[in-house]
Amino acid sequence: MTTGQENIDLGRFSGVFFEECGEHLQQMEEILVGLRDREPDQEELNAIFRAAHSIKGGAGIFGFELLMQVSHEMESLLDSLRNREIPFLPGLIDLLLEAGDLLALLVEGYRAGEPVACETVDQVRAKLRRSLGHDSAPVAGEVAPEVSAGSGHPPLARYQITFTPPPDTFSRGIRIDGLLRELAELAHGEFDCRAELMELPELASFDAESCITRWHCTLVTTASCDDLYDVFMFAADHDQLTIRKLAAVEAPVRNDPTAPKLPSSGPPPESPAQGLGVQSTSVQRPARGDTAAGPGRRAADSEGSIRVNVAKVDQLVNQVGELLITQAMLTQLSAALDPVANEALQRCVAQLEKNTRDLQGSVMSIRLVPIGIVFSRFPRMVRELAAKLGKSVQFKSSGDSTELDKGLIEKIADPLSHLVRNSLDHGLEAPEARLSGGKTASGTLELAASQQGGRIVIEVIDDGAGLDRGKILAKAAERGLPCSEALSDEEVWQLIFLPGFSTAEAVTDISGRGVGMDVVLKNVQALGGRVQITSQAGHGTRVSISLPLTLAIVEGLAVEVGQERFIVPLNVIVESLQPKAEQVQSVNGKEVVRVRGEYLPILRLYRLFGIEGAQQAPHRGILVLLELEGERVALLVDALLDEQQVVVKSLEANFRKVEGTAGATILGDGRVALILEGGELLQMHKRNS
């Protein structure tokens, strides 16, 4: 943008302004959420006021009219509160948060040149004015709200939703009826759902469990677009879901010359009727993972940073991976040379190895971001859901600075959301129940992260009612699952990860979504992670998610089995030993090795992978002791080769999933080695034995 007066290209500086807005909004939200329902003190009010004032000032300079108007209304409200001209009411915190959301949307809209619905702006401005005791008539230039559910209620809007689920939807246990029911519950009166077959397959060759149906729904609701996306949180990826907000034609969109311009490539009306009768506004939801800080907000970690396209970072990581492989090849070749005649060369190769490792560490650290980015979305979610459920909940987080690969961060947000919703809905009790149980009225929900060895552990901890062992067992029995009272608590808790398993007596819009913990588990496992539960009746539940630090590179031990080589991740290795023949025994028909009084099952790798010519006698081979999912096992291999960092190459992308492996790598001699996945190996072994 260029001002006519000074011929200064302000557009060059708007990027900095947007960044600053992000910081102000982030700070504003932190203070407001931290208040819970108490009245802000003078210092807090001043801080929020300063943030709004700064946004207003910048918006004025850049000519962002709507941003200026909303921040001005917000500033007026804050000023009145500061001067005690109006009393503080807890509802004002919600209003200020809502206004903050709108500012963030506007910032994002101006930044991207995308539209922000004027009616949304008008509604928030009207609320801000009403809270000041000003007249309730629309402000100059405003239009009346399009449809109102009644005084004091959020406005109604009509949405059109198209849900195109992937073919494996049914077999994944996604309950379409549950999703549609939940959607219907959000509707105020009008709800229409139509299923459409996307193809007409040949019955003889059709996979009966394959989903080829697309659903079209229209509903009138007070729910937000985000609420609607949340219904499909675990059922649909972004490309499988389209949500369009249809504004009623009675509510003309104000022609505001300063409003962010409508994109010229906006979607055309889908039908003549739609084109004639309704105004369509595309509601863009940020990509998953970008929601942590919210639109227009700046993530707290980016001080002093430059923005780099993630694709460039990924390319760098891949190139360093290739460099590592080349370096490993050089190391191997030079090791075969005469060390005296080639001393200088070998010194250089050693230096290259050190430099490559340093470079790899630096590059990998670029992808590491603090888990706090994800955690920061929860205080507000907890606050709002707790209020909705009539519960009093104190949210805590720890280990916010624990760093995790960006790819993992993006994908862990949804499972964590589900766990938090579960805790709020089913774990933490209502104040009366807590008091009668001898607890404080307010429950605690904690998110904790820490690095433990080569893994990151994220925990969702609540001090609620805990899991009900009897109920879970009864439900499992009802579903015909093999279970008995003899199962340990840990085994009973694992039952809740079975598809469709729920002991909830009522499906709620908080956590009863037709899909359950099985999807959480599946999502975590897809990240190379594991989920463990500990729970004590009346005392609470702790769900621990253990994730690898990164998915790109693994520190491993190369081992030989027959003619094959495998990489055993170092983080699961306890020790290795060559047992004496008498240490190998049979207990209940199972082969075990006795190590310092402990009997460990022996996993024969050659048997699991069908390798011929491998060492079959444990006392002639090597046993690598592993700790897998809390269990210790001994892995029989022919020989230990060397310890190395290997670049993980996806087998699924290039071949197919191979059970018991987390991928493959290329070794220094150019051979391919499979990278073992402990959890799957254990499952394979249990099945085979």
Next chain:
Amino acid sequence: MHTPEKDKERPTEGTTHRVALEGDWVLESAAGQLKYLAEQVVRLVERQPRPACAEIDLAMVTGIDACGCQLIAIFLEKLQRQQVTARPCHIPEEVRNTFSQLGFAGILAGSAATEEDAR
């Protein structure tokens, strides 16, 4: 489950044929139900003269989910493509509700008339 009982697929008056669906139409039993539907399509199409109409009797359907609704929808659409007018009839209330909730109500649109006719 789907024994070739004569009354399950007996031709009714004129050129109307009857196909009875029974049991659970859910994911767990989908493979078996699909096989049955495929057989029925072949029988209907190969019958001489080809029936103009087929009554799809759902009276014995005991349970249904989205997967089952989809199978029946495919079956009805297949028949339509073969110039056989499919008329679902005797639909239990619960099954009708599920069809409706899952957005498949449109495919049962002809059923009311059929049942009216039957009365």
